[in-house]
Amino acid sequence: MPMSRFWSLVFLGGAAYPSSPDEEAFIKLLVSEAAFAEVSMAVGMQYWSPDASCQQKAVAHSCKATNLVVQRIQSGSAHTVAVLGAVLSMAVGERLAHNDATWDMHVGGLANMIADGYARGEREPPEVICHFLIIDSVNQLFNFPLVYQSKVIDVIRLYGDHPVLKVANIIDSLVRLQDSIAVHRSTSSTGPDVTREAKEIKQKWNTLLCLTRALRLESKNPFVQATSRAIELVLHLSWPSSGASRTDLTPLASELKQALCQIPVRPCLFMDLTSCQLMLGAIAAAEGSEVKAWFVGRMTRAALALRSRGCVRPLDILDKGFVSDVPLVARFRGLWKELYD
Numbered sequence: 657m658p659m660s661r662f663w664s665l666v667f668l669g670g671a672a673y674p675s676s677p678d679e680e681a682f683i684k685l686l687v688s689e690a691a692f693a694e695v696s697m698a699v700g701m702q703y704w705s706p707d708a709s710c711q712q713k714a715v716a717h718s719c720k721a722t723n724l725v726v727q728r729i730q731s732g733s734a735h736t737v738a739v740l741g742a743v744l745s746m747a748v749g750e751r752l753a754h755n756d757a758t759w760d761m762h763v764g765g766l767a768n769m770i771a772d773g774y775a776r777g778e779r780e781p782p783e784v785i786c787h788f789l790i791i792d793s794v795n796q797l798f799n800f801p802l803v804y805q806s807k808v809i810d811v812i813r814l815y816g817d818h819p820v821l822k823v824a825n826i827i828d829s830l831v832r833l834q835d836s837i838a839v840h841r842s843t844s845s846t847g848p849d850v851t852r853e854a855k856e857i858k859q860k861w862n863t864l865l866c867l868t869r870a871l872r873l874e875s876k877n878p879f880v881q882a883t884s885r886a887i888e889l890v891l892h893l894s895w896p897s898s899g900a901s902r903t904d905l906t907p908l909a910s911e912l913k914q915a916l917c918q919i920p921v922r923p924c925l926f927m928d929l930t931s932c933q934l935m936l937g938a939i940a941a942a943e944g945s946e947v948k949a950w951f952v953g954r955m956t957r958a959a960l961a962l963r964s965r966g967c968v969r970p971l972d973i974l975d976k977g978f979v980s981d982v983p984l985v986a987r988f989r990g991l992w993k994e995l996y997d
Contacts, residue, residue, distance in 0.1 A: 659687050659696075666700035667924035669961035678920035685784075689738030691724035692745065699749040703926070705966045721746065725765075735773035737782050743769060744785060748802045752926060754976050760805075767807045774814045781815045789820050790879040791919075793827045794886045794932045797834070798988075799980040802930065819875045823883055826867055830890065833860050834982060837894055861895050882915035886933040889940045893984055906948075909941040913950055928958040929970060930977070932988075939987045952994065959995050971995060 660683050664673040674680040686692050698717035701710050725742055728734040747762035770782065789812075792804040809824045840853050865888065872884040885908060892905055916933065928934060934951050941948035962970035971992045978985050 659683060659693060662700065663696070663924075666704060667696075667926070668922060669925055669957065671922070673922070675922075676920065679922065682921050685738055685741065689736070689742060691721045691728065691742040692738050694718075694721035694724060695742050695745045695749065699745060699752070699926075702749065702753070703962060703965070703967060707966065718746075718749070729769075734769050735776060735778070737784055740766065740769055740782050740785055744788060744803055748926070751800075751802045751977075752930070752973055763803060763805045764807060766803070767805075767811045770808065771811045771814065774811070779815060781812045781818055781820075786812065786818060786820045787877075787879045790823050790877075790883050791927075791931075791933070793820075793823050794883060794890070794936070795930065796827055797830060797890060798932055798978055798982055798985055800930070800932075800974075800977040802927075819871075819877055819880050822871055822874075823880065823887075826864060826871065826887060829860070829864055829867075830887065833857065833864060834894060836860070838981075838983075857895065861891060865891055878915060878918040878920065882912060882919065882933060885912040885915055886936050889936045890984070893936070893940060893987075905940040906942045906945055909937045909951070910947045912937045913947055925958040925961050926973075928954050929962070929973060931955075935988045935991055936984075938991050939984075952991070955991075956995050 660673055663683065663686070664671055674683050686696060694717045698714050698721055700714075701717060702714035704710050721742060725734065725739060725746075728736075728739050733739070743762055743766045747759055747766060750756075750759035750762060766785070770785065773782070785808075788802075789804050789808065792801050795801040796804045809821070812818060812820060836853075836857055840857060868884050868887045868891070872881050875881075889905060889908060889912065892908070912933065916937075923931070931954075934954050938948055938951035938955070941951065959970045974988075974992055978988060
């Protein structure tokens with residue numbers, strides 16, 4: 657079976673692929689490196705069916721991919737974009753399976769390979785990896801990133817200024833702000849200290865909002881455009897006393913939808929299923945709106961495609977992955993229940 661057809665059936669649920677020059681370029685990259693193709697087969701077969709024969713094939717493809725990557729490392733050719741894509745895909749596969757130790761190992765390997773590229777004289781970070789990290793950064797806010805880790809971000813800092821680093825700085829600040837909001841809401845006391853604390857939170861909130869909006873003015877990168885709007889939704893949903901109501905957020909959710917539609921290569925089913933950007937759009941948009949229906953529809957199609965193959969509870973991936981106590985996760989869980997109904 658041609659890889660393009662395999663990708664269509666397994667990762668997109670049957671949609672024709674490729675449907676654009678960018679998607680055609682992605683398939684060419686995929687088939688240019690055997691390790692990348694093998695790990696794609698491994699992840700695809702693992703979730704195609706719970707049948708023992710499918711699972712055995714998944715393990716076989718995974719072993720082949722691992723051996724090929726080891727060979728590339730030993731031969732000094734592991735810093736190519738295609739091999740990096742293979743290792744990134746390995747990390748995603750382990751994250752979906754909640755094999756945290758192996759996931760961390762693959763992410764560490766990815767960071768080392770990017771650093772190796774820099775040591776060999778490359779002065780631009782791999783764009784494919786950076787684009788993935790930008791999109792995945794929002795999941796970091798809810799402690800379920802597929803690849804995003806500080807060790808990878810730190811290596812990219814070697815290359816100098818890049819949009820992913822600006823996104824990372826905002827994400828780090830927003831994580832700290834979420835912690836401050838959680839502490840503030842956990843206290844039942846009143847008084848000047850609590851009032852001062854609320855003012856400090858509001859000041860930090862305003863600063864992050866300005867930085868987030870400035871980010872999308874600085875870069876027309878579609879990944880940045882989508883992520884900046886998702887971050888802004890997190891800000892509004894995390895601190896609603898800032899004045900934004902649920903109805904007010906529908907236009908911003910619509911902007912997020914439009915930005916996601918501009919991403920040149922369609923995300924796979926697993927990206928849609930685990931995408932915090934889609935979840936944020938769904939809970940932010942008004943009930944009954946076309947915007948909300950679009951976000952819910954994207955996630956629902958992914959869940960139904962996986963269920964049709966015998967994966968009875970595909971959203972278990974989310975239940976086991978999103979164990980964060982960030983308040984918005986409770987709203988995500990309500991959304992997942994909608995997908996089952």
